[in-house]
Amino acid sequence: MKISFKQTKNLDFNKVVDIFFEVGFLKHQNKRDTYKRAIKKAFLNSQFVVSAWIGNELVGFTRVVTDKSLFATICNLLVKNKYQKKGIGKELVKRCLDKYPQLHLFIVADKKVVGFYQKLGFKIHPYGMYLEKGKKACVIYN
Numbered sequence: 001m002k003i004s005f006k007q008t009k010n011l012d013f014n015k016v017v018d019i020f021f022e023v024g025f026l027k028h029q030n031k032r033d034t035y036k037r038a039i040k041k042a043f044l045n046s047q048f049v050v051s052a053w054i055g056n057e058l059v060g061f062t063r064v065v066t067d068k069s070l071f072a073t074i075c076n077l078l079v080k081n082k083y084q085k086k087g088i089g090k091e092l093v094k095r096c097l098d099k100y101p102q103l104h105l106f107i108v109a110d111k112k113v114v115g116f117y118q119k120l121g122f123k124i125h126p127y128g129m130y131l132e133k134g135k136k137a138c139v140i141y142n
């Protein structure tokens, strides 16, 4: 199984949204168009997008939002279910780290993937904070 990686924002966002649904991050098919618009805009406004491919099949992706001087955050790291645990997620994160080696990198992780990020050297910050705006504030979480 040959996996290749591309650094491009030029993705088929229908396929991107399919993977969001497949991993359970999106629930309502009737909101698909709204989700797709929001996700496409988020990817296009990111500074770095990297995707994983098996032949012509998009199998995973992630993106970085950064000021390119001090801070960067990794968002939306997703690998298709049947290709998980094959090193693809790790390689996608590694390419983000390689792209911005000098920046402070932070992520907001799902509880179930904390171990994955710890394996890559990330530490849990005891004072990480966020502003609770409620689910309605973000179109893809309602």
Ligand SMILES: CC(C)(COP(=O)(O)OP(=O)(O)OC[C@H]1O[C@@H](n2cnc3c(N)ncnc32)[C@H](O)[C@@H]1OP(=O)(O)O)[C@@H](O)C(=O)NCCC(=O)NCCS
Residues within 6 Å of the ligand: 023, 076, 077, 078, 079, 080, 083, 084, 085, 086, 087, 088, 089, 090, 091, 108, 109, 110, 112, 113, 114, 115, 116, 119
């Ligand atoms: C999280 C995710 C991206 C990991 O991608 P992946 O390709 O399966 O991970 P890898 O195969 O590169 O795993 C790298 C290492 O982490 C381990 N690992 C993978 N998922 C893990 C998890 N959930 N918890 C702990 N360790 C995990 C692997 O066993 C592997 O360990 P090894 O290096 O000792 O062999 C993938 O499971 C996924 O897309 N999940 C659904 C979406 C999601 O939750 N994304 C995270 C958003 S915060």
